[in-house]
Amino acid sequence: MPARFNITLCDGPSCIHKRSKEIVLRIEEELKKHALTDKVGINLSGCLGMCDKGPVMIINPGYAIYGSFTEEDVPEIIQQHILKKKPVVRFIVDEDHLYNRFFRVFGDVNFFGKQMRIALRNCGIIDPENIDDYISLRGYEALARVLTDMSPAKVIAEIKKSGLRGRGGAGFPTGIKWELTAKEKSDEKYVICNADEGDPGAFMDRSAIEGDPHTIVEGMVIAGFAIGASRGIVYIRAEYPLAVKRIKKAIAEARESGFLGENILGSGFNFEIEVRLGAGAFVCGEETALMLSIEGHRGMPRPRPPFPSVSGLFGKPTLINNVETWANIPVIILDGASWFSSLGTEKSKGTKVFALAGKVKNTGLVEVPMGTTLRQIIYDIGGGIPGDKQFKAVQTGGPSGGCLSEEYLDTKIDYESLAKAGSIMGSGGMIVIDEDSCMVNIAKFFLEFTQNESCGKCTPCREGTKRMLEILIRITEGKGTEKDIDKLQRLGNMIKKASLCGLGQSAPNPVLSTIKNFRAEYEEHVHNKRCRAGVCQHLLVYEVTDKCVGCAACKKACPADAVSGSPKAKHHIDINKCIKCGVCFKVCKFNAIRKS
Amino acid sequence: MSTPLEIIRKKRAEAINRIISKGYLSSKRVYVGMATCEIAAGSIEVMEVFQEAIRSGLSDVYLSQKGCAGRCNLEPTVEVVEEGKIPLKYGLVTKEKAKAIIERHLKKGEVIKEWLIK
């Protein structure tokens, strides 16, 4: 059973100076006293960056940050917070809005206990259509702070220091992107929020905008100030009408309250945001295609350089970040880059939101610190595989990502580890696959998607993915050869390196990674004409079982005359004539047809 | 001249006052999930049940919508917060369940344990 509580104690030099080592001992003692040792985990962390308030301790769930206490206060905190589930307010650092959240999500500790919510901090907590709710939880305070006593350079330095990387897929350091755009001289610059979330099965951005649209607005205004831009654009899928409505409402409310428009909060800074709708093209998530789409063109990516930071929308320097990245900005400003960078792994800081779906008990949106393992997400948060089925694979990164097998379950979530394992972080889709799914078919599904979404501009993606798909279809129909697997790899590797944009460059990933991690399944399809998951229709064998009453429904329905038998006697399917259409299976009212 | 920080503090105080004036300090607060996913699962009907109840006299309850907290498979969700108590979240709420929550939990204070998200 996973630990229900987690105590994270700052182990920085200044906290050690304030007797944090002794405090640990005291906590352990106290836990023992209440027989809580196996219900509460204790972690030590690097400096949490609140040295003036040391010693500092976070108790999760709840993110209650305790500071400026002594060993003597430990029993009270343990008894109140953990036993009585009532945090000791007087030690809680700052007017911490995170505190509020503790009780809010408490009823749901299995799901939320391992999570850490930064980007989604307000999602499911506030009324997204009421700016007062957002403001009451320190909303727009980060913006106010920036406008009060930070220079643009200082804002950028803070974002750089936080180690935040783009949450849209590639993981480019956000601060550097800001810096590059800031240093371009131009009469006009643009800030864009990329909300063209198109991965099948991913809905992080939609939830974030629907649940907390103001944080996006706030993040964008801060960026506008930092890079010297006065125009922002939210490019969002038209398929998300509610999200569109809420972001529009948030923009209007923010304008009314003086967080947008002229002379924001009396600072003299001006910034406007408009909303542009996508129209059903996955490739528009690619930044150059997105900008062309805003300009009123077909969303066909163009070669880079020039990069958007130099020549982007309407030829002006442009800063593009995705929804989740924007949602992190206000928190970094409010709680500090040091705190943010204390979370996560060496190269990937903060948290990441995943849309957990597929064959897992608790499907949903989860936000976890970088460095959490796949196993923790799938089993601790997701509750494992339903129906006692066997875990087979986890697909991360959507159609651009890869499928990882069981041996990778202890991979820590960060950009580099996932890439090393053969997948990507991507925008955060996470699909759990169990033994009932065929990996060749899964690869086919993703490739069908990218093939359908290819813009058609460059040859490798337009023509190459089509050929790969044809080969996969051949394999799933039992017509594949050993050479086909080699061809998939040859094409896949070429398409990865030769395509114009990220869509093409990553389109072969699901295929290549399944060949790498599940080659045996491919070979079974090719050599033994067998699909172990029983998914590939053409490889199925239909048989009549003893349940057959001889109603002849299947015989009449069979388009290939493969069924024989006299009335009221058990029928028989001629495997050689059977075209595996499955009609007999569908028409049988007695469940007498078995496919295997 | 106030600094932006001073302005925002003032705005926050105003915002909190507005929220309170809408009945935030009622003894029970009810939050209905109203994101696309929740709506797809039927949360609009659920919301209507609560709204109707308030219209027909249910008092001392603060009703609000909220975004998606991420529990896809248990939607629609309804959260009941009672001052000083642990918040409770109901999952897979239907119109009928919503009526029961009003009758039993909101009016009589009886927690319907079997519908809670554990």
Add this chain to the structure above:
Amino acid sequence: MITIFINDKPYQVEPEQTIMQAADRLGFHIPRLCYHPKLSIEGACRVCIVEVVGMRNYVASCAYPVSEGMKIYTNTEEIRRARRDIVELILDNHPEDCHTCERDGNCELQRLAFAMGIRKRHFEGEKKHYEKDLSSASVIRDPNKCILCGRCVRICSEIQKVNALGYAHRGFKTVVMPAYNMPFKDSVCTTCGQCINVCPTSAFIEKNFTQELFQKLGDKSLIKVAQIAPSVRAAIGEAFALEPGRQLEKELTAALRKLGFDYVFDTQFSADLTIMEEASEFLERFQGKGKLPMITSCSSAWMKCLEQFYPDLIDNVSTCKSPMSMASALIKTYFAKKIKADPKKILSVACMCCTAKKYEALRPELMVDGMQATDMVITTRELAWMIKSAGIDLLHIKGEEFDHPLGYSSGAGTIFGVTGGVMEAAIRTAYELYTGETLLDIEIQDIRGLKGIKEGKLIIDGKEIRVAVAHGLGNANEILSAIRTDPERYHFVEIMGCPGGCIGGGGQPYAGSNSMPLDEECLMKRAEALYGLDRNKTIRRSHENPDVQRLYKEFLGRPLGAVSHKLLHTHYSPKEPRGIVPAELTVK
């Protein structure tokens, strides 16, 4: 200068250029397909990829700039294989009918496939299948042959600003087509044929009349009459592997007779005639009878463009027919009478550098006595093919002279084929007609050359005349927009639909294996061939052409007279669909 390494060897190159440009100058010809120096960078075909040390992926050399210390590999085993596979992918979705294809032996894709060493196929699968569009009078569109390099789309929008073509649908289903996939003939297409020029395959090709013509040439009951446009002689040699710039006027005349034509006339003669009419028309307008500026009307693509894009400027356009249509009108009247033949028995064939002339020939306004004046138009390419197909040795043939009475031309008629030529010829005549003096300096340098828009001034009898010349419909747009806002800006404007004028026409020979279509150097050489012909003539002014003078004396009377009006002038009217030149947007 910066240092880059190509295949491990250091080179000093200029910064601020692409890898491809640098490599070209160093003698590395990186294979390419969608790239065209006159068009925007597409980066789509991925044939020009190279490896760059430190880059995770291959780099499209047409789009990527060089930088100090960059290590580039253009020919490793890996990149060769990737390129090869990319070209094979293109072939996989291309009809494998090379030996029955119009461009067999002349096809960029075919050459590329050969150069990539594709001897075996790995990835065949489903191919696209679309209907051919045969509706246009000039240009056939065959989407099955299209490899989506987008050059046609770019030339149509960027150079011509016609925007008749665009990409439609997406992914594997992407097709280049006119709006709504409407028949080409109903679109805004001006039939200029530049899409044919830049197409690497035969997705665009002229409507071919060679078989029909061979058949008719064998018909003994017909009197077969040919005329040759100036630019045909300047370029046809390229189809016979000659370097650009060698004119084959006399050889062509001989070849046409060998093909079976009874009379071979020169469109340059009627060019002289055009100048007589047009210069007179200009002088009339200049003296207050009619609208100024006057705009030339020789280019049939421009005429279609006028009616659809600039109907408000119709009154500014000269009413003169094109030289081709003037010649054809005379062939079926004046000449028919002369040889005492039934004009209905005359087959009038025009050999043109142009695809739009095929469209022009069908214009009902140009009918003469109820007959189509020009029965058939073939392009330089079609003519070259016919000569080869008939086994005529064009390069070693003994040259012959044109027939009379429509065969003799002045140097002014010759330079009609080059941008600025009509204007230059008109000035040579107008000046002398108006002032009665001889213009000494007849080579007007201001309006020569390949600059998009050329302006000049001349003083006639103390009055300033401002002239402007544009070639390519995109450049024309600039001048026409200027005229719309300031009608006083010019007095006389020449517009040619194709880049370079007729020498760059949509019917000219395909570029060879080492040249690009619309290559400027090639255009300059074609131009020089015509300027050379002009220089070597004793008569260089249209009004001095003795055959033209005789024609007026015997038949026409005087320029702008009643007979002229009937046979040599025409009219234009607004047409749908209305064309649109967007203000800032170029189709991407």
Add this chain to the structure above:
Amino acid sequence: MATAEDKNINALKSFMQESKTKDHPDSQLISILHKAQELYGYISQEVMNEISKEMNIPTAHIWGVATFYHYFNLKPKGKHSISVCLGTACYVKGAEEILNTIREELKIDFGQTSEDNFFTLQEARCLGACGLAPVIMIDDKIYGSLTPKKVVEIIKSYKK
């Protein structure tokens, strides 16, 4: 008297007038197409011609954009539109089988309208109801946890 048709075209025209007052009016093309679809349910050639004239954008370009984005319908739709979610969660849970059932039942494929003009079949990437996978949406109503048999019943219920 203003017909519905006049009303629509006037609404579209005034939307375009407003678009022209903004910076980079050409860039409003996609918004205008959205507006047109909102008004007419689909985008006809006549409407594209209208946009072309009003906004000074070549029809070939408008056509290219309209055909690139799958959100735009270029043909009128049936009385009801069925969107089959092909998001990953639904796919893993059998959306393909659901889709094939609908295809067989109505004899139409994506983007097509049944012969009786009753149903138009569309694909959706994720309807945001992953918890109910596999799902379809008919008009605005979501049907979840489907089986082939259930789907057939649902379709039949609309035909009654």
